[in-house]
Amino acid sequence: MLDIAEVARQSGLTPSALRFYERRELITPAGRNGLRRKYHPEVLSRLMLIDCARSCGFTIAEIARFLAARPRDEELRLRMADKAREVDVRIDQLTRMRDSLQHAAFCTHDPLVECPEFKRTFADAAREEKG
Amino acid sequence: MLDIAEVARQSGLTPSALRFYERRELITPAGRNGLRRKYHPEVLSRLMLIDCARSCGFTIAEIARFLAARPRDEELRLRMADKAREVDVRIDQLTRMRDSLQHAAFCTHDPLVECPEFKRTFADAAREEKG
DNA sequence: CTCTGACTTGAACCGCGGTTCAAGTCAAGG
């Protein structure tokens, strides 16, 4: 069993963030030693999942619903499929953004935003949003 | 020239958001008609760029610095190259997240989070973060 | 048994990205 400081150290989160996640029902301590929380080591992989989801743009509330999901929850399935499509769109955006950044890091236009190649990227993005 | 309501309509933002962006120096009206802002149509493509950057996880402050960039700003170039690498990592994360979501939408594990295929995804993510 | 210092709680606060509100201005139509 791990205490909160150990979980914090291994997960890279602060104790206050862990308590905050608990209030939002993302994690639960395995038990207490007096007042002090003690955690199963498995909490660490759950925290990794949470971290990954957060950095993919899910809110805390979404993650909580998701973690509580059971296979019968058809509505949630639909939401997940929706989210998968959203994520796909974001992947395209990010891909263009990465290409633009790479170009911008070498481009000599002044100001950089006026670079025609750069502008084309966003024209493409706009076209895709409509089409 | 467009008035603020027209820019709002065409960009999908609210007038208050446009004024907020102005305070943060993301956009500037071309002039005023009395007190009322009037905008060049070009502001719309700038707003699309801003929107794209926002949805790629840039903060308002980052975007402001970026929009003001000139080719001599070597520090900014480095930051952009860094950011390109960060974005690349995020693309990988999102790709895994999309795959997981697609799987989860059909998976029958109860609870869904306990699905081994699902867990593998995050184990992969963890491994990649180290390597 | 006493002390210490890491833990506990709830409540207040923070920065971000805006929105909402009250009060005032003013361009355009009648």
Added chain:
DNA sequence: CCTTGACTTGAACCGCGGTTCAAGTCAGAG
């Protein structure tokens, strides 16, 4: 000229994702 209603301002407020603080508890070392 008068009204109207879309604009203007600054200031207060919002939800999110936490952090910080004050006050209290208590496990374990000495």
